[in-house]
Amino acid sequence: MALATVSAYAQFGGFGGFGGRGQGNPTVPSVTENVTEDFKPASNNQSGHQYPMVNSQRMVRAQISAPDATSVGLDIDGKIYSMSKDENGVWTGTSAPQDEGFHYYQLNIDGASVPDPGSLYYYGASRWGSAIEVPSTDQDFWQVKNVPQGSMNEVYYWSTVTEKMRHCYIYFPNEYYTNTTKKYPVLYLMHGMGENEHGWAEQGHTAQIMDNLIAEKKAVPFIIVIDCLDAQPAQRAQAPAQGQGGFGGFGGFGMGGAFQDVLIKDIIPMVEKNYRVIADPQHRGMAGLSMGGMTTHSVTLANPTTFAYVGMFSGGTFNTGELENNDDFKKTNKVLFMSCGGKENMGVMEAAENLKKIGINATGYISPETAHEWHTWRRSLYQFVQLIFK
């Protein structure tokens, strides 16, 4: 099953987001020609660390002390760049220019694939490991600013489907705490393959995107619930835990199978019971990136009267055949948003045009010059949340 799904994703133009998995990536020389020597520490380095760095050409330069090593490589974007050792045993290497935005990577030291001790760590590419922010021209929209701050909450809850405690993030807008009688709409927001609920909370900068847009009055305040697609039904959860590592625990994904049950039977009731929520379809949305977008597709088709707002980021498209005679979906839906990176080819603009012709309020968005990576999805969220619950 995992292989079949990988193959379904591969047709969407490659896995920028999986850079640095290091399995069979070719080794190439470090870039040394036409390099502009204006490298600066990446914005997401560990405190006090100068490396990794990025220059104005968006080349990544890594450095590590490994005096006894014979071979050290920088593994990013599907290539391993050979690094060179100086007289002090410090290895340095430079990649080709990268796309704007956020990229997973790792170091390879004498055959060992390890995180870079200079970077912060994120969950993606089916592991906790290194990533680097390559500055983008529009990165202002997800920075922490001195505007009224919401909060990103970590919450555990009991799942009747998996018979385990599960972990999610819930974003509350600033006024949730100060206006203690108002009720709010809720967006359920999903991650992609090889990722989990940490993605939107951390590298996705969901809280900052929302706080900034609410401060500019470009988005209305609402709650965002960020959960994890990995959901094994109870009877499977009790089997020996084989092969959990592959792509973040694929066994129970089922593209709307066990996770759909968890969402409908556990997550939504938990949220609507514990928090000040407007519990009707017109104040409920679902969106996701990549596999999370495909899950949004299947869950919203299977539950056509549950969610008025639907977003698919790099997750493919809805087609007219699925919706033209689906009166429940058409009556409930207020916004159907489909996006992808400019380096992906998902036909989102054409799909939106076609869906408009059958009466769907569809919107397409293409993130300029980005691939299947987080900057595509941050921009997609930024666009989508301005359209919903209005």
Next chain:
Amino acid sequence: MALATVSAYAQFGGFGGFGGRGQGNPTVPSVTENVTEDFKPASNNQSGHQYPMVNSQRMVRAQISAPDATSVGLDIDGKIYSMSKDENGVWTGTSAPQDEGFHYYQLNIDGASVPDPGSLYYYGASRWGSAIEVPSTDQDFWQVKNVPQGSMNEVYYWSTVTEKMRHCYIYFPNEYYTNTTKKYPVLYLMHGMGENEHGWAEQGHTAQIMDNLIAEKKAVPFIIVIDCLDAQPAQRAQAPAQGQGGFGGFGGFGMGGAFQDVLIKDIIPMVEKNYRVIADPQHRGMAGLSMGGMTTHSVTLANPTTFAYVGMFSGGTFNTGELENNDDFKKTNKVLFMSCGGKENMGVMEAAENLKKIGINATGYISPETAHEWHTWRRSLYQFVQLIFK
């Protein structure tokens, strides 16, 4: 200044919590004799990873594939254990028995100190890196259980002292969300040297300790604010950022200097403005571990009418000379708690006895068989929060 403070800490019996810093640690052979072969994956491994493992003797076994390496070591508890390579290029090594609880460590591959790709990552020892849970007989008290769940919130706020946005965690008990008129006491809880606000939220398991105790009716519901001691006043923050790496950015700590200003002028007003808080000294507490305990000592002495509840975990003691003529402190204080690990020697029981004689409601606690590490502090929090706001 950094060195002077390090030296002040060193007198408290060493730095278990700094295990795995790898600076000048001696290399010793991997343990091979009298090893019980009942190793199991550590509870805090990355999903799907078998290594690192722990056995019933509390020995740690690490493993990593590094086919081209000539030397790989497991760096834990101030020693580097030499690992051995098998015919597939996989290195394995075993440490001596460790204390119960949570230990930072790292791997050394041909001279490079790196995180273990098998473990989860935590902030401690002045870095994000690997750590391992060595099972303890009493670890049940900090597990995630199916009891009413509070939440651990990430919040940014503007500091007038540092003129920057700062990041903190705020724990809310379950009923904060369901009982929307009640106001709550607040505990301000601080980390130790080489750590930051992530410590109590993650390896400290503050939310689980509180949720479980509230469910058992052993603690009353209250809010906990977890902030970071690193606070450079604005004029210093504008100077070139020299030496930020050492022990988590020592420059501005000042043991109650810039941080005390941030706490009194920024954090407490922010919390009392934004949340449903009982804003008086009788409903305000401060506690911390190690350097955070020493900061609690200095801040509560400098602000004797502000906090009724005071806790120092592995942070030394109050003495009678400081308090016997301090009527403001004595009138305000309801509980003064001092603790340490059984392998530390901080005189907390004697200090509590002496303070009782001058009319302070002092309590001492010694965590059995642990050193200057997180299991000491989890147990200390578990004891302390049962005594306060009652």
